[in-house]
Amino acid sequence: MTITTQETAAARALEALGDSRSSVRLRAALAIGTAPDPRFVDALVERCAVEPEFFVRDMLTWALTRHPASVTVPLLIRAVRSRRPQARSQALHTLSKVGDRQAWPAITGELLTDADDDVARSAWRAAVVLAPEGEESALAIVLATQLGRGDRETQLSLSRALVALGEAMVPSVRAAAASLDPVVAAHALATERLLGDPDSGFEFAIEEAKRVVALGPADGAGQ
Template sequence: MPKEDTNTVRALQGLANSNSSVRLRAALAVGTTPDPRFVDKLIERCATEPDFSVREMLTWALTRHSSLLTVPKLIGELRSERAQARSQALHTLSKIGDRHAWPAITRALLTDADDEVARSAWRAAVVLVPEAEEPELAGVLATQLGRGEREMQLSLSRALIALGEVIMPTVRAATADLDPRVRQHAIATERLLRNPDAGFEFAIEEAKRIVALGGTSQEG
């Protein structure tokens, strides 16, 4: 067997090794010397890899291959029943940054019941969205205001803020929502957009006080 093929087999075996350090080195090797034959295995491994550092290296390795090859395959993963396959594919698409993937970022993914999938979809969406579609994206993201705990809410606020001033009509409307959690999150997001240095914890606590007093962002 030629040395090149031997190295390929060794790397492919390394990606499935029980030792995470071996898998990490294998993913690094694959990314260092990109080869189209690795793409399917990299994507397959992303769906099941338990170690965060290895997943990040797998994503990096995929970004080192041609987007003409990787993007269609990653889009296919967005239909997987496995949540990790969807979230990791979204994460990788956000790193590749090829806007041909934008039509695949569906409302279903942006509102996915799995928190990690939704968060990855938010991050990918703000990277890939065409400028003309930013207001519509802001509207979909705003339906998720009030969702989850602090880390989840911070992720959504960051995604909305990345879109800039285009979010203001939607977020301002949400500050009058019947649900106090939605109002709090909307007010905090609006304040962070105005003053990014304030920090999310400060913004959300301030928003809580405003809502408790029956006010809105304009009154705060």
């Protein structure tokens, strides 16, 4: 009788993941995470790819982290290869939360330079978390190619990822600071400033960097 009750509850929770009401979907994800069951993992990953509400996606990710990495990681790796940007982005985000470094080979250069900003941001965060020791400099080289990209939020995400790599980022970011593209140069200078003074804040760092770039190398040298 207990098994039947559990089976019924499981079926209801899985069905509720597709309910038209976000509150119902949220409760379903919470229930699944509270009582983890490997049978739920496929449905959770699939729902992440299409769920429109951020707070529900966040709960889906939490529910996935409650399951064994040996079960979730293979399915998440498959999802990062999806043609759907949200599927890639959410799978990468979840991999960063799971933190299993066996997923590192799935963080490809193609994902780190994905045309979709949400996917790229998720890939940057996942890469910093999952990169094995000794891979920081190589990762910084790839990330530095994205300096100057996107809006302020995207640039902040990239700067945070680079700063998380510590001193390994310096050669690549310093090279980008010499770019003839003023947007790239300013972003690189701001990122290096954040490494040395994390409390300065990105907005202050980027505005100061823009000023230095505008002044030019000779005038900005003494700033």
